[in-house]
Amino acid sequence: MQFDQYPRRRFSRRQLMQYAGLSGMGLFLGSCGASNSTSIFKPLHPQTANVRALFEPLNQGIEELIFQAKNPAPEYPVSAIEPNALLINSFDTTPVIDPHSFKLIIDGAVNNPLQLNMNDVRSLPLISMVIRHVCVEGWAAIVQWGGVRLYDLAKLVQPKAGARYVYFESADSYYESWDIASALHPQTILAYQKNGSDIPVENGAPLRLASPIKLGYKQSKWVTRVTFTNELRKRRGYWVDEGYEWFAGL
Numbered sequence: 694m695q696f697d698q699y700p701r702r703r704f705s706r707r708q709l710m711q712y713a714g715l716s717g718m719g720l721f722l723g724s725c726g727a728s729n730s731t732s733i734f735k736p737l738h739p740q741t742a743n744v745r746a747l748f749e750p751l752n753q754g755i756e757e758l759i760f761q762a763k764n765p766a767p768e769y770p771v772s773a774i775e776p777n778a779l780l781i782n783s784f785d786t787t788p789v790i791d792p793h794s795f796k797l798i799i800d801g802a803v804n805n806p807l808q809l810n811m812n813d814v815r816s817l818p819l820i821s822m823v824i825r826h827v828c829v830e831g832w833a834a835i836v837q838w839g840g841v842r843l844y845d846l847a848k849l850v851q852p853k854a855g856a857r858y859v860y861f862e863s864a865d866s867y868y869e870s871w872d873i874a875s876a877l878h879p880q881t882i883l884a885y886q887k888n889g890s891d892i893p894v895e896n897g898a899p900l901r902l903a904s905p906i907k908l909g910y911k912q913s914k915w916v917t918r919v920t921f922t923n924e925l926r927k928r929r930g931y932w933v934d935e936g937y938e939w940f941a942g943l
């Protein structure tokens with residue numbers, strides 16, 4: 694544990710523990726003795742489950758990548774929301790996912806792969822932001838999204854030191870990949886709320902990416918799997934593989 698020797702750390706251990714979200718922790722511990730819990734963090738490989746992971750920062754190299762981050766992207770007041778401006782943009786038919794049986798898989802180059810159901814996801818700190826969604830097709834919309842930070846999910850699974858990219862698989866077979874610093878940016882969330890209500894199915898229910906730092910096509914709807922990788926694969930993204938820019942930063 695080298696955290697205490699890290700001279701440029703931004704958080705005290707106590708702050709990190711608060712930030713990690715004690716609700717999630719309590720739920721995790723509470724599940725250990727429960728035989729029939731409906732809401733438990735299920736490790737893909739139980740032998741790798743590590744309760745302490747919730748209290749530890751990400752490894753130093755990844756924290757450094759994240760904190761090289763630029764200024765936060767602008768957020769707007771709730772009064773600026775444009776309820777009808779967000780156009781549905783789906784390359785294929787809309788997949789309908791049963792939120793009760795849904796499980797988000799988080800795996801790859803991580804120490805503690807997990808499957809989370811929606812109760813697990815909702816037990817983590819809820820982040821709400823009003824941001825500008827920008828589609829390359831020439832429209833934009835001010836939208837409020839509510840959900841969980843990828844950063845908080847990363848703290849649960851603990852990416853390995855070599856992890857540099859994050860892949861997102863969707864139920865409509867859409868796929869995307871992000872650099873890890875953008876994926877773990879504090880304004881990058883997996884959203885389950887839009888403009889204060891549960892996300893409509895066309896907008897990506899039960900979980901979709903939302904972030905003010907990337908163009909619309911990076912923001913995968915109907916995300917089913919989040920995979921940390923050391924390298925980019927040949928297939929980088931549905932639109933990216935058609936010639937659109939991979940980084941697609943705003």
Ligand SMILES: Nc1nc2c(c(=O)[nH]1)N[C@H]1C(S)=C(S)[C@@H](COP(=O)(O)O)O[C@H]1N2
Binds near residue numbers: 784895896897912915
């Ligand atoms: N799974 C999936 N995610 C997707 C898309 C898609 O076709 N499938 N379209 C992308 C594009 S181009 C945009 S602009 C936004 C649109 O989000 P919305 O339909 O909620 O407005 O979703 C992005 N995420």
Ligand SMILES: [Mo]
Binds near residue numbers: 827828829830909910
């Ligand atoms: Mo788009």
